[in-house]
Amino acid sequence: MKNHFKELLLTAFKQLQTQGVIPSDLDAGIKIENTRSAEHGDFACNMALALAKKTGINPRELAEKIIAQLPKSDAIEKIEIAGPGFINAFLVLGAQQQVVATVLSAGDQYGHSKHYQGQTIHLEYVSANPTGPLHVGHGRGAAYGATLANLLRSVGYKVHREYYVNDAGRQMDILAASIWLRYLELCGETIPFPVNGYKGDYIFDIAASIHRKQAENFCHSSDKVFAGVPLDGPEGDQEAHIDGIILNMRKLLSPQEFNTVFKQGLTEIISNIRQDLNEFGVDYDNWFFESSLVESGAVDQSIESLQKSDYLYKKDGATWFKSSLLGDEKDRVIIRDNGLKTYLASDIAYHASKLEGGYNQLIDIWGxxxxxxxxxxxxxxxxxxxxHKKLTVLLVQFAILYRGGEKAAMSTRSGEFVTLRELRHEVGNDAARFFYVLRKCEQHMDFDLDLAKSQSKDNPVYYIQYAHARVCNIFKKLKENNLTYQQATGLDNLSLLNEKPEQALITRLTQYPEIILRATDACEPHQVAYFLRELANDFHSYYNDKRLKKILEEVDSNRRNARLCLSLAVRQVIHNGLTLLGVSSPEEM
RNA sequence: GCGCCUGUGGCUCAAUUGGAUAGAGUACCUGGCUUCGAACCAGGUGGUUAGAGGUUCGAGUCCUCUCGGGCGCACCA
Structure with missing residues (x-):
């Protein structure tokens, strides 16, 4: 219907061009908006305002000229010029009732489209380092990424969802060292734990499982472990300190032994992360390991390629990338003076391989x-x-956690953080998914744990789910009242849906597909959440409207079935929307 | 100091991406359950959109400056 109005305006526009009123080289660029209030009709167009300057005609006058050329339409009741020169269209009553039939026949697919069919996107999200459990900060990226993936797919993109596992590099060595030190404690050694080590409880658990399997096999005296190691922070150099411990660890343990500790840590943490995300409804098509890039030689190839095009140089024993020539504020090290490659080295190889893999777009979601x-x-x-324009990096701002009115510390290394799992258990998956996605990703977010716990029933997600459950309940009661639902009868009588709240619901239903498209284009899942809240609100109002008979008390079976069709269409759209958000649609609550 | 994000009722956030009278939830006040579920509905109080300039038919949205908050500025990721 919106397109219909647009076509009419375009016809008028062209007509004015042939009449010479509007220069023929101007682009119409017609945008139709949904009006905010019913006073302004159903649709509004600002073309007269936009074209006023270029045509030299004042907006209201131009609007009149456009309207004069507008072809007749059965669907439009009247056209008005309002405000500075908006062209407002009022649809005839019932012009959009067929959307109910459209929703019911499309079912789960209503709102989906093939708009971007044939386009491929590589989407990477969460990708937290496997050095500890996911915390509530990661949860936001997880919910956002998973929802964005759903949205992109719903409009036709072929999406490859990936978790990039940083299982190579120094952080992992620090993890292995942290585990080993806890293990040595279990062996009875006295260990001054490094400032830079990972201190979480899960490290003890991993150390304990190694101790169970290996007994004292990997045990060495504290003296040897700290032999020649520089002083720890804050007095000394905490980085040099932990590097020294890692060096000693590699000397004291055989490569196989070192690997056993390393692998135990990696495996336990990855499987924990995997399970956590899985329970959270956050899925992937692939878990990509950084180590595979090292092993396949892709990292070395990228470095070589940069070398050939003269983007590398040596300084102070390290190899630098001349990124400052290409917009970066300074050059970056990609091979450290100790021969180890930095994270950037594999990250270059990672992105290069994805782009060479032929994706139309790469989207990374980062903290x-x-x-x-x-x-x-x-x-x-x-x-x-x-x-590089094919790469889009979406930044998700921090969720600042409050507990008892105070900021909660959020550091993996210190081990002081609220895990995603704890949050999920406290507020439930549905509320957590919904809450995360309710804010734009660039918006800083306050997450009050006490509020989420104590007032979880006030969470807007229940409001939407309740509307869904209410429709389900009507259909349950139908049988108890010895009534049947006749869809064909209902669809034949959609013209009876003329009450104001019914019209409001119908209008809302027509808007769903464009909301999905807009939310996807802008990478803003929260738009879907807000739409669903509005839809649920419309339905609750309808349901409670004292001026209307209750649906099941409606004796006219034509009207009753039409209203049942409408209710079912509402339920369908709520279900479709919640599904995109990764939230369940319960039949009862 | 430099860069990115951000500042909207008491609190948490929207605002069709430059549109019309800035809207929701929460909190507070009024009213509504003898069964289609009150986890709901109807109504009300509450705003100089941090501040000052500018761009134009039109600014919460774009530009400049000031002030406040978050995060970066490694041979860590």
């Missing part, structure tokens, strides 16, 4: 603290002659 990293990745893609 906002990584924003300074974007220019160097972009620089690397340019240096490799790849199209």
């Amino acid at each position: 906002a603290d990584h924003h300074g990293y974007i220019p160097r990745v972009n620089a690397s893609l340019q240096a490799l002659k790849l199209d």
